[in-house]
Amino acid sequence: MAAALQTLGGGIGITLHWIAFTPTIEQQATEEQKKKWLKLAQDVAIVGAYAQTEMGHGTFVRGLETTATYDPSTQEFVINSPTLTSTKWWPGGLGKTANHATVMAQLYTRGKCYGPHNFMVQIRSLENHQPCPGVTLGDIGPKMESNGNDNGFARFDHVRIPRENMLMKFARVEADGTYVQPPSSKLAYSNMVYLRGTFVMSAAQALASATTIAVRYSCVRRQSEMKPGEPEPQILEYQTQQYKLFPQLAAAYAFWFASWFMTQQHGSITGSMEKGDMSGLAELHALSAGLKSYTTAVTARGIDVCRMACGGHGYSHASGLPALFGGAAALCTAEGENTVMMLQTARYLVKCFAQSQAGKRLTGTVAYLSAVQPSPVAGNRNMSDLGTLVAAFQHRAARMVRHAAMQMQGEMQKGKAREDAWNSCSVLLIKAAEAHVHSFVVRNFAETVQTVEVDESVRAVLTSLCQLYSLYGITEHAGDFLKDGYLTGRDIDAASSHLSAMLARVRPDAVALVDAFDLHDKILRSVLGRYDGRVYEHLYEWAKKSPLNKSEVHESYYKYLQPFLKSNRAKL
Numbered sequence: 001m002a003a004a005l006q007t008l009g010g011g012i013g014i015t016l017h018w019i020a021f022t023p024t025i026e027q028q029a030t031e032e033q034k035k036k037w038l039k040l041a042q043d044v045a046i047v048g049a050y051a052q053t054e055m056g057h058g059t060f061v062r063g064l065e066t067t068a069t070y071d072p073s074t075q076e077f078v079i080n081s082p083t084l085t086s087t088k089w090w091p092g093g094l095g096k097t098a099n100h101a102t103v104m105a106q107l108y109t110r111g112k113c114y115g116p117h118n119f120m121v122q123i124r125s126l127e128n129h130q131p132c133p134g135v136t137l138g139d140i141g142p143k144m145e146s147n148g149n150d151n152g153f154a155r156f157d158h159v160r161i162p163r164e165n166m167l168m169k170f171a172r173v174e175a176d177g178t179y180v181q182p183p184s185s186k187l188a189y190s191n192m193v194y195l196r197g198t199f200v201m202s203a204a205q206a207l208a209s210a211t212t213i214a215v216r217y218s219c220v221r222r223q224s225e226m227k228p229g230e231p232e233p234q235i236l237e238y239q240t241q242q243y244k245l246f247p248q249l250a251a252a253y254a255f256w257f258a259s260w261f262m263t264q265q266h267g268s269i270t271g272s273m274e275k276g277d278m279s280g281l282a283e284l285h286a287l288s289a290g291l292k293s294y295t296t297a298v299t300a301r302g303i304d305v306c307r308m309a310c311g312g313h314g315y316s317h318a319s320g321l322p323a324l325f326g327g328a329a330a331l332c333t334a335e336g337e338n339t340v341m342m343l344q345t346a347r348y349l350v351k352c353f354a355q356s357q358a359g360k361r362l363t364g365t366v367a368y369l370s371a372v373q374p375s376p377v378a379g380n381r382n383m384s385d386l387g388t389l390v391a392a393f394q395h396r397a398a399r400m401v402r403h404a405a406m407q408m409q410g411e412m413q414k415g416k417a418r419e420d421a422w423n424s425c426s427v428l429l430i431k432a433a434e435a436h437v438h439s440f441v442v443r444n445f446a447e448t449v450q451t452v453e454v455d456e457s458v459r460a461v462l463t464s465l466c467q468l469y470s471l472y473g474i475t476e477h478a479g480d481f482l483k484d485g486y487l488t489g490r491d492i493d494a495a496s497s498h499l500s501a502m503l504a505r506v507r508p509d510a511v512a513l514v515d516a517f518d519l520h521d522k523i524l525r526s527v528l529g530r531y532d533g534r535v536y537e538h539l540y541e542w543a544k545k546s547p548l549n550k551s552e553v554h555e556s557y558y559k560y561l562q563p564f565l566k567s568n569r570a571k572l
C-alpha cells in the first residue's frame with residue numbers, strides 16, 4: 001500500500017511523509033509519543049507533512065510567525081497564524097494529501113517566547129478528509145516541476161492541541177507551563193540536518209540518472225563526419241562530448257561516495273548525541289549544509305549539461321532530462337537554500353580557523369586547515385598522482401579560508417561590527433566554503449577508490465574516474481591554484497593533458513560505468529536512456545501518444561486557424 005501511494009501522481013504527494021514527517025517523529029518525539037504516532041506513520045495509517053516554511057519565512061527559522069501558546073488551564077497549546085505571511089507555504093503534501101502535520105511554531109508559555117519548536121497537529125478528519133475546525137488548507141499552484149506533488153498552504157485559527165502534542169524529546173513544557181531547556185537549542189533543527197544529508201544521495205542518484213541517459217544516448221546517436229567519407233560516428237567519440245559527460249559521471253560517483261560518508265557520520269554523531277555528547281553536532285551541521293549545497297548545485301548544472309549534450313531530443317520530455325533538472329533545481333532551494341547553507345559552513349570554517357590560530361589542533365573534516373603550510377612549495381608536481389591532487393585541493397581551500405577569515409578580521413580592525421564585516425566578506429566566505437567542500441569530496445573519493453573492496457580491474461577504472469574528477473576541478477578553477485604559486489602554469493598544462501588522457505581512458509568503460517548504477521528503465525523514464533538502446537522506434541511511439549495527436553485535425557483549427565486563414569484569403 002505504502003509503495004503504491006508513493007508512486008501515486010496527480011495531486012497526491014506522499015514523499016514528504018517519508019523523508020520529513022516520519023523522520024521528525026523518529027528524531028524529535030519521546031518514546032511515549034513514538035508509541036502513539038510512529039507506527040501509524042510507518043504503516044501510513046496517517047499521512048503527514050513537515051510544515052515549517054511560511055509565506056514570509058523559509059530560511060530564517062527564528063523568524064517564523066506561527067505561534068503555539070500554552071494554556072495551563074486546559075493543558076493545551078493554541079496554534080495560530082497571526083498574519084498572512086505566517087501562512088505555512090510550500091510543505092509537500094500539505095495541500096490535499098496530509099491529514100497530520102508537524103508544525104514548527106514559536107513556543108510561548110507564561111508570556112515568554114522560547115523559539116521554534118515542533119508540534120503534531122491533525123489537519124484533516126480521518127473520516128471524510130475535510131479540514132479540521134480552524135484549519136484552512138490548499139495547494140499553492142503550479143510549480144517549475146513536480147506538479148504531481150501538492151505543495152500546500154495552511155492557516156491555523158486558534159487551533160487547540162493537547163500539551164502532549166509538542167514533540168518533547170529535547171525540550172519540554174510541564175503541565176504548569178514550566179519550560180524545560182533542551183541540551184542544545186539547535187536540536188529542534190536535527191531533522192533538517194538529517195534531511196540535508198539525504199539530499200547528497202538524492203543529488204548523486206539524479207546525476208547518475210542523467211549521465212546514464214546521456215552516455216547511453218551518445219552511443220546510439222550518430223552524427224556528422226569525423227573524417228570525410230567515413231560513416232557518421234557515435235557522438236561519444238567527440239572529445240567535446242566526453243568533456244561534457246565524463247566529469248558529470250565522475251561527480252555522480254564522487255557524490256555517491258560522499259553520501260556514504262555523510263550517512264556514516266550522521267549515524268555515529270547522533271549516536272553520541274543520544275548519550276548526551278553534543279560535541280559533533282557543529283561539524284555535522286557544517287558538513288551536511290556544505291555537502292547539500294555543493295552537490296545539489298553541481299548536480300543541477302550537470303543535468304542541464306547532459307540535456308544539452310543530447311541535442312533536441314534532450315529538450316523533449318521523452319528524454320526524462322527536463323524533469324530530472326526540475327527536480328534537482330528544487331533541491332538547491334529546499335531544505336535550506338544553497339547560499340545560506342554554504343554560509344553556515346563558512347561560519348564553522350572561520351570559527352575553526354580562529355581556533356587553529358590560537359593553537360588548537362583541528363580534527364575531522366577540517367583537520368587539514370591546521371596542517372597546510374601557508375607558504376607554497378612550488379615545483380614540478382606529478383599531476384597524475386592522486387595524493388598530489390588531494391593536497392592541491394586542500395591547499396587551495398586552506399588558503400581561501402585563511403584569506404576570507406583574515407579579510408574579515410581586517411574589516412573588524414577598521415572598526416566594522418562583526419555582522420557588517422561578515423556581510424562584506426560573504427562572497428569570499430562562500431567561495432572558501434565551496435573550496436572546502438570540494439576538497440572534502442576529492443579526498444573522500446580518493447580514499448574510497450583506494451580502500452573499497454573491489455576487483456583490481458574495477459579499482460583501476462574508479463581511480464581513473466577520480467583522477468578525471470580532480471583534474472577537471474583543477475582546470476576549471478585554475479586561478480585558485482595558481483594564485484599563491486602552489487601550482488605553476490606548467491602544472492596546469494600537465495593537468496589539462498592528463499585530463500585529455502583520462503577522457504580517452506574512461507571512454508571504453510563509460511557504458512559499463514553507467515550500467516553499474518543499475519537504474520531500471522521504469523526509474524529512468526527516458527526513451528533516450530533505454531537499456532535496449534531502441535531509441536528511435538520508442539521515440540516515435542512516445543510522440544504518437546501525445547494528446548495533440550488524438551485527432552488528425554485539432555479542434556483549434558476550426559476555432560482559430562480556419563477563420564483566420566479564411567479572413568486573410570478574403571483580403572487577397
Ligand SMILES: CCCCCC(=O)SCCNC(=O)CCNC(=O)[C@H](O)C(C)(C)COP(=O)(O)OP(=O)(O)OC[C@H]1O[C@@H](n2cnc3c(N)ncnc32)[C@H](O)[C@@H]1OP(=O)(O)O
Pocket residue numbers: 016020050052053058059060061062186189190192193281282285333334335336337340344347348351
Ligand atoms: C524534497 C524537498 C523537501 C524539502 C523540505 C524542506 O524544505 S523543510 C524546510 C527546510 N528549511 C530549512 O532548511 C531552513 C534553513 N534555515 C535554517 O536551518 C536556520 O534558519 C539557519 C541554520 C540558516 C540559521 O539558524 P539560526 O539563525 O538559528 O542560527 P545562526 O545562523 O544564528 O547560528 C547560530 C549557531 O547555531 C548553529 N546552528 C545553526 N543551525 C544548526 C543546526 N541545524 N545544527 C547545529 N547547529 C546549528 C550555527 O552553526 C551557529 O553556531 P556558532 O554560534 O557556534 O557559530
Ligand SMILES: Cc1cc2nc3c(=O)[nH]c(=O)nc-3n(C[C@H](O)[C@H](O)[C@H](O)COP(=O)(O)OP(=O)(O)OC[C@H]3O[C@@H](n4cnc5c(N)ncnc54)[C@H](O)[C@@H]3O)c2cc1C
Pocket residue numbers: 016020050051052053056057058059060089090091092151330333334335336337338339340343
Ligand atoms: C520543491 C520544494 C519543496 C519544499 N518542501 C517543503 C516542505 O516540505 N516543508 C517546508 O517546511 N518547506 C518546504 N519548502 C520550502 C523551502 O524549505 C524554502 O523555500 C527554503 O528554505 C528557502 O526559504 P525561502 O523560500 O523563504 O527563500 P529565502 O530565504 O527568502 O531566500 C531568498 C533569497 O534570499 C537569500 N538569503 C536569505 N537569507 C540569507 C542570508 N542570511 N544571507 C544571504 N542570503 C540570504 C537566499 O540565498 C535566496 O537567494 C520547499 C521548497 C521547494 C522549492
